[in-house]
Amino acid sequence: MSTKEKASRTLTKGRVGRPSKSVSEALDDTLLTLATQALRDANFGEISLDKLAARIGVSKPTIYRRFANRSALIEAMVEHEFSALLKVSAERETVSADAKFGAQSDPLDDLRDYAQALFDFSLRPSTANFVGFLHQEALLNPRIAQLRREWHVNVLNHLAESIRKVQASRRFAPSDPAALSTLLIDLMHTAISLYPLGFSQKDVLSGMTPVDYFQWRFSIFLTVASTRTN
Incomplete structure (x- = not known):
């Protein structure tokens, strides 16, 4: 068993x-x-x-x-959801590295993989509902508010570190990695925020497939990251 x-x-x-x-x-x-x-x-x-x-x-x-109580359950759920996101990202990076037969991974591929993991995670209606629920809980529970901030900061920090590696390879123009991280999250999540308003996935993605929508949004980010300077 x-x-x-x-x-x-x-x-x-x-x-x-x-x-x-x-x-x-x-x-x-x-x-x-x-x-x-x-x-x-x-x-x-x-x-x-x-x-x-x-x-x-x-x-x-x-x-x-x-x-022990309702708050303990919610805290555990927040940590569980974030762990699930990190696991998906780690699995994507492992597959990417294996595909290169042990060679050093491409930092741009790693960034794209993580952005894809974020997008896939956010595309689930349950994620949007859960984030909305946490927003309400955070108004009354300081611990939930802290966990929500930690979740956001961890995602931003991971993205910023990935962006720095691409900048070091000279494929991105010099710019603030934190600002680019926020831009990338906005591009991935703007449409997803419509879920709680009752829009269907087709409407949320402007009639595109998830693959096409992600590639379109990521290409916008690449254009900005390649040309923007401080």
Whole structure:
């Protein structure tokens, strides 16, 4: 039985002994994935641990052993979503490096891969809903506001570092990497912000496919980054 299967069985059957570290980690991952899915389906409305346990079909003790309260659950979900984004980015960079047969990766390819990961992550309606939900939560919960800022700063810092590497290769003009990072995020996310307003993916992407839309937006960024100076 795989680790994920053991975690799923623990969720549905209840606790049987003390789970191993790997099963416990898989259990947390499975639980947070199910919680995010359930809350997305409920449009991130009122959250209570009791209702969540009933919705995803697990016992209340299973929830309460891991999350002491509503705020603890939300904090874990924020960290889980950001970890998922970093994992996607790392997987893209690994594939990119493997494709070069061990050669040093191209910094522009790495930047494009990370921007693609950000775009794919943001394209999910659940992400837009979750970000909107966090905005509301942050108004009342300082810890959530801090996590949201950390998430944004981490994304910006990763982009800025990738942009510096491209600038070092002399394919981007000298410019402020932080400003370019903000521009790239805006280009990737502007249309995605329409999701909460009820627009369809076709409308959000101006009738383009996700691939064509990303390439169009990234080409705009490349034009600016190649010509802009401080």
